[in-house]
Amino acid sequence: MTEQDIVIAGGGIAGLYCARRLADAGHRVLILEAASDRWGGRIETEDLDGFIAEMGPMRFEPTLQPRFASLCAELGVGLVPFSGPSADATVAPDEELPPEEQGLNSLQLLQRGIMLIMGRAQDDQAWIDSLTEDDYMRLRKHAQLHGQPLWAMGFWNALSAQGILSHRALVKLRDTGTFYHMIPENLNAIEWIIWWLRALKTVGRELASIEGGSARLTEEMLSGLRRHPNVTLAGGHTLLGFRPVGLGSTTLLLDVRTQSGVTQLRAERLVLALPRLPLVKLASCLPRHIEEQLDSVNGFPMLKVFLVSNAPWWDYDQPPQQHAHCMPTREVHYFRRPREDDRDGHGMVLLYMDRPSTEFWRHYVTDTQRHDRAEVDQNARIVDAFALFIARDVKRALEATAAQAEADAAAGDPIINLTDQARRMFEHMSLEEAAAHVRQSIITYGIRDWARAPYGAANHGWQPGVRSWKVMEAFKAFDFGSGARNVHIVGEAYSDYQGFIEGSLNSAEMALRTIPFPGERGGVLPDAEGGLTNIA
Structure with missing residues (x-):
């Protein structure tokens, strides 16, 4: 048996944040992370030909998300502007609308x-x-x-x-x-x-991404935790179940799978920093009134595809979302290095989507059992499909008559901003030749389907009929009849700011404010922002 003060299950942003705050307060903390070689949960940044490919979260609202902004400042993580919500200038028939x-x-x-x-x-x-x-x-x-x-x-x-x-x-x-x-x-x-x-707030449209990639947030937090004498990081350790040691006991017995087998731990407190899908697998371990509320949120099956071209057909001023309706995706983002730094002339395209577009691309994921990280350069059929969509779009735009192009522009539907070289080249190509050219220009690509295990969702939303504030109050601290309230559920899923790191941090703070200082019966951890959020 190994005795532990506090065990945190989950090495995503919520788990790492809780460990940082608890360890600084003097608690001994053990963090269990199922992955053996990757921390950060749904934060995942890949390097594709020198481009930052954010397979997980990529845009934030620092002015509306004070905990996130404060954490970035503490860690010395910089922010850079990112495109806000926008609508493609799609011309859809309006005649039958009021x-x-x-x-x-x-x-x-x-x-x-x-x-x-x-x-x-x-x-x-x-x-x-x-x-x-x-x-x-x-x-x-x-x-x-x-x-x-x-x-x-x-x-x-x-x-x-x-x-x-x-x-x-x-x-x-x-x-x-x-x-x-x-x-x-x-x-x-x-x-x-x-x-x-x-x-829709005026200030809320000022979105940002993390300079150098969102994984920097994980790296900086891990760096500090690895140096902290009160923290033990255990990668490749999966929580299988937990229960009180005995009737009315405040001590918990944890079953943990390691790379060498199953072991047991004793802990005085357990923080479940997990998305809904892993929590559902632990449902039988939870008190009935907590288990019944796990389905109060719904997971979103979001998916991302990144493709890097060594012969970009779009110009430097290509706006996002333009012609997103011409292929199965919700958003399209075009990236080029700054013109003055662009020595190789390469570019990257991001397709970012929810349902139903996810149902088109998800079949290109090769590992259908455990998609625990992005697949890079694994299935060339992704490139084949993408190239044909682009070729159709480009040829449609180029073959439009001058009158059609003028009418489209007047209606707010301009053609894609092709480079002069691409325009001259595509004008003399058939559809098949244009698709082949785009396909041959793709030098690396990646796909990430967040609907698959182990996460089951990119983020979550509250179901109709759920009073979210009551669920959050119940999840922040509960027990098995001992009165200790020593089990906590934290993370983005059951929070007041779903879809963003801010929700993870908010729910973490709610739980942390119920945890006493080591050796004390009265005082609890203060709010990181110096105030309390009342959701009662």
Whole structure:
């Protein structure tokens, strides 16, 4: 038997953050991570021909996410600008839409629907900008539509309610929106409205990515933890189950699989820093009232594809999302090195998607059992499919008549910004030749499907009918009848800021504030921001 003070299961950002805070307070901490050679959970940065390929999270809202911004500052991690939510200038038929919905792109339709649900004018940006986290909590608990609490409704249902959006508008939004609206998932209406009210803030559109890649956050945290005398990092260790040592005991007995077999640990406290899928596998170990709430969130099956070309056909000023509707994806991002630094002339394309586009690309993942990291250069059929989509798009644009091109531009649907060299070359190629050229230019590529084990989702959202604040209160600390409240669930999944690291940090802080200092009965760990968030 090995005696432990606090065991943390999960070496993602929530687990590492808890270890850092607890160890600094004087606790002895053991972190169990199932992967033997990779930490950081869903944070994953790959190097593709010198380009930073963010297989996991890649954009953040530092001005709206104070814990994330503070952690980056503490670790000396810099931030650089990233593109915010936008809509492709897709021209979809408007004739059958009501007059008030005509002429709006998908993002404008989404904002219109949200503001109508909230009883505000569509252009009331001042109200959006004035909202605080306390306001969001009040909305969670009290906002209604036609007398029904919004937490009890699905987002799709709310958008379809009388006086909100027509179904044809929702079809346009679903099919042409180059951003995550999650209508197919039909999430908790008020939670997803809050997600978008944050994103629609004037300051919220100032997104950033981590300089040098998001993995720097993991690397800096690990560097500090490895030097900390109170921390033990155990890679290749999977928590299989846990239970009290005896009836009414506060000590927990943990079953742990290692590379050499199964062992047992005793711990006085357990922090479960895990996504929903691994938690479900431990459901039988949890108290009934906790187990029953594991399905209060839904996981998103997001997927990313990166491709690097040694002969980019797009110019340096190519905006994101342009012509995303021409292939199965939700977003398209084009990267070139700064013109003054671009010696090799290479470029990278990112396809970023939710359902239904994930169903097209997921079949190109080769390891269907355990997709625990990105697959790089594993299945050339990815390149074949991508090349044909690009060739069709480019040839369509080049073969358009001058009148068609002028009409498209006037309607806000300009052709892709081809380089002069690419334009001259593609003009004389057949569709097959253009596809072959694009295919031969791809020198490396990668794919990451977050719907697969061991994570089961890229991020999570609250289900309709769930009062999120009550679940968070229950998960932050509970026990098996001993009164010790020495088990905690933390992470992005069951948080007030899902889809971002901020949610992981917020839920971690909620749990940490229930943990006493070592050797003390009264005082608990102070909030990292110097204040308490009341969700009761």
